[in-house]
Amino acid sequence: MAKQLPYPICYEAFARFQAAEAEPKGELHHTNAYTLVVAVALSAQATDAGVNKATAKLFEIADTPEKMLALGEEGVIEHIKTIGLFRNKAKNVIKLSQMLVDDYGSQVPSSRAALVSLPGVGRKTANVVLNMWWGHPAQAVDTHIFRVGNRSGLAPGKDVDAVERAIEDNVPAEFQQHAHHWLILHGRYTCVARKPKCQACLIRDLCLYEEKNL
Structure with a gap:
């Protein structure tokens, strides 16, 4: 299992995500x-x-x-x-x-x-x-979050439940509300499964991924 990034590094990573997109949104269309x-x-x-x-x-x-x-x-x-x-x-x-x-x-x-x-x-x-919808800091772990959490060291875990707990335990409280959206979007568009776009990554200098494409 990947190593866990220290708290100050996790803080810096999510501060960067927040600075880039303060209010990330889910991409599924809905009206209620x-x-x-x-x-x-x-x-x-x-x-x-x-x-x-x-x-x-x-x-x-x-x-x-x-x-x-x-x-x-x-x-x-x-x-x-x-x-x-x-x-x-x-x-x-x-x-x-x-x-x-x-x-x-x-x-x-x-x-x-x-x-x-x-x-x-x-x-x-x-x-x-x-x-x-309800504004709870709940963490919905999908394949993107599982990959990013383990690759980067932000929230490592052997399964989705472990990654969910790692986000709850390791991500600073002020970033909990949007954490899963930042991680999903990062995994969907930057830290992709094949040939991750490390050169465009906001947290490339913090990430623990050993096969960084820099």
Whole structure:
């Protein structure tokens, strides 16, 4: 497992991220808490761009649980069939919509335990919703964050749960709210899986990655 960067170095790294983009935003399009939950659930094993393309018209006609239920599973499939695992995802969207109507008064809950009880919603999805909609400093660890955390030494861990804990333990409190967005965007556009763009990296002099392309 990668080594952990010392606290002062972590602080400097996130200070640089903040200086470059003070208010990073998630790239999944949504109009309310409900469409955010659906979009994030659909994004598993799919790109944000692909999900945005599929949901553009879907959310125009179904931006509440009731409207989604009226559309029905086959109707959802027609909109999201370009996304991987679309049949199972459509089934989960209908199930979670029904559960929101039956158990939560059609409102998206603000607790992780309630969110993960929804069909198709795991811990990562719940953390994205808690962070982006409810403003909680929750850390949603995806493949980008896992890679960046371990490569750089900012948040090393053997699995996504360990990396999540490392972010919570090692990232200074003032950067917790936006930490996962900075790391996702860094991994998506700079610290890419193959041939990372080290020459364009904001934290190249701080990073512990032994195979830096400098």
